[in-house]
Amino acid sequence: MDRKERAALVKYLIAYAIVGLFIFLVGCKDSVTNPVTDNTTLKTADKQAIQQIAEQDSAVASFDANFDEDQSMSFLSKEATAIYPVFVWHHVILVNKSWSYNIVGDTAYVTLTKSFEGVLNIAASTTGSGPRTKPDTIITKAFATTITRKLIFAHRDSTSNPLLNWKLVAISLPQGGTNTNNIVINKLTLTFSSGKQIVITSPNDYFFSRGPKAWGHFPELKRNDSLTVNVEIYSAYADTDFVTVTYGADKFGHHRENRKLKLISSTPSGSGFVKVFEQTYRSRQYPGFFHAVINAFTKQTIYDDQAPVEAKFWGIPYLVR
Numbered sequence: 001m002d003r004k005e006r007a008a009l010v011k012y013l014i015a016y017a018i019v020g021l022f023i024f025l026v027g028c029k030d031s032v033t034n035p036v037t038d039n040t041t042l043k044t045a046d047k048q049a050i051q052q053i054a055e056q057d058s059a060v061a062s063f064d065a066n067f068d069e070d071q072s073m074s075f076l077s078k079e080a081t082a083i084y085p086v087f088v089w090h091h092v093i094l095v096n097k098s099w100s101y102n103i104v105g106d107t108a109y110v111t112l113t114k115s116f117e118g119v120l121n122i123a124a125s126t127t128g129s130g131p132r133t134k135p136d137t138i139i140t141k142a143f144a145t146t147i148t149r150k151l152i153f154a155h156r157d158s159t160s161n162p163l164l165n166w167k168l169v170a171i172s173l174p175q176g177g178t179n180t181n182n183i184v185i186n187k188l189t190l191t192f193s194s195g196k197q198i199v200i201t202s203p204n205d206y207f208f209s210r211g212p213k214a215w216g217h218f219p220e221l222k223r224n225d226s227l228t229v230n231v232e233i234y235s236a237y238a239d240t241d242f243v244t245v246t247y248g249a250d251k252f253g254h255h256r257e258n259r260k261l262k263l264i265s266s267t268p269s270g271s272g273f274v275k276v277f278e279q280t281y282r283s284r285q286y287p288g289f290f291h292a293v294i295n296a297f298t299k300q301t302i303y304d305d306q307a308p309v310e311a312k313f314w315g316i317p318y319l320v321r
Helices: 003-030 039-056 058-067 299-303
Strands: 087-104 107-124 137-155 166-172 175-177 183-192 197-200 207-209 226-235 242-247 257-260 262-269 272-282 288-297 311-320
Touching: 039 058, 039 087, 039 107, 039 137, 039 166, 058 137, 058 166, 058 242, 058 288, 058 311, 137 311, 183 288, 183 311, 226 242, 226 288, 226 311, 242 272, 242 299, 257 272, 288 299
Parallel strands: none
Antiparallel strands: 087 107, 107 137, 137 166, 137 175, 166 207, 175 311, 183 197, 183 226, 226 272, 242 257, 242 288, 262 272, 288 311
C-alpha cells in the first residue's frame, strides 16, 4: 500500500470513528436507563408513585371499608338485657391525609396518617319492661380520630416510569383513636384454626410481608375459616367496656359484619383495670384482602348519652384464599 492509499484509509477510519461516536452518544441520550439528573422531579415523581401504589393495594385500602361502619352490616351480638344498646355503629369521613418519608439506601419507610371526623350512633331502648331488643331512640355523638400505619417500599429499578421502580414489600397494622388515655389497647392475640398464634403489642411496628418474607407472614384464612381474636385493654373504669370487631367488607363496603367481644377477665392495675376480651368469628366465603377492625369504647361512651366518645382502634389485615 503506497502513501496515498494509506492516507485515504486513515481519513476513512477517522470519519467512521466520528460517526460511530455520534451514534453512541445519541443512543445513550435516548436510553431509558440513563440516570435522571433532576433530583427534585425524581423525588416528587417517586412520592406520587409510592402514594398511588399504596392507594391501589387492596391489603392497604380494605381498612377504610371496615372502619367506616353503616347500618347495612350484620350485627351479630344483640343481647336481651334491660340496659344493653340494641345497635351501635359509627360513620366516619376522611378529612385529611398526609405522608411522611424516610429514605434509607434503596428502601423507603413511609408513614401514612389519616384524620377522620365521625359520628357514633347508638340505637337504644329507653321505655318498656323486660328484655329491650327494639330501639326507640337513636343517640348520636360526634368524635374525631387519627389513624396511622407504616409502609415499606423497595426501590427495584430506575426506569422513566416511577410506578415500575417501587414495590410495596410490607405493611404495618393501623392504629388510632380519640384523644384519651382512659382506654388503651395493650395487646392483640390472633389464634388460627391450626393453633398458630400471632401476638402484637405495637401495631405500627409489626409488619406483614407483601413481598419477600423478610417480615411476618401475611395472615391467611381459608373461606369460612375461624379466627379467635383476644384483646387485652387497659381501662380507667371498673365497668365492662364495649369492645367489638368489624370485618368482612370488600372495597365497596359490602358484606360487613360486626361482633361484640366477651369479657374474659378484669384485674386491678394501678389506677385502673387490665381486661381481656375474646371472640371467634369466621372469614367470609369471598377471597381477597380484608381488614378486621378492633373497636374499644368505654362503657360510658355507649351507655351515657352525655359522655364523650372515648375509643381506640386497631386494624388487622388478612387474606382469604
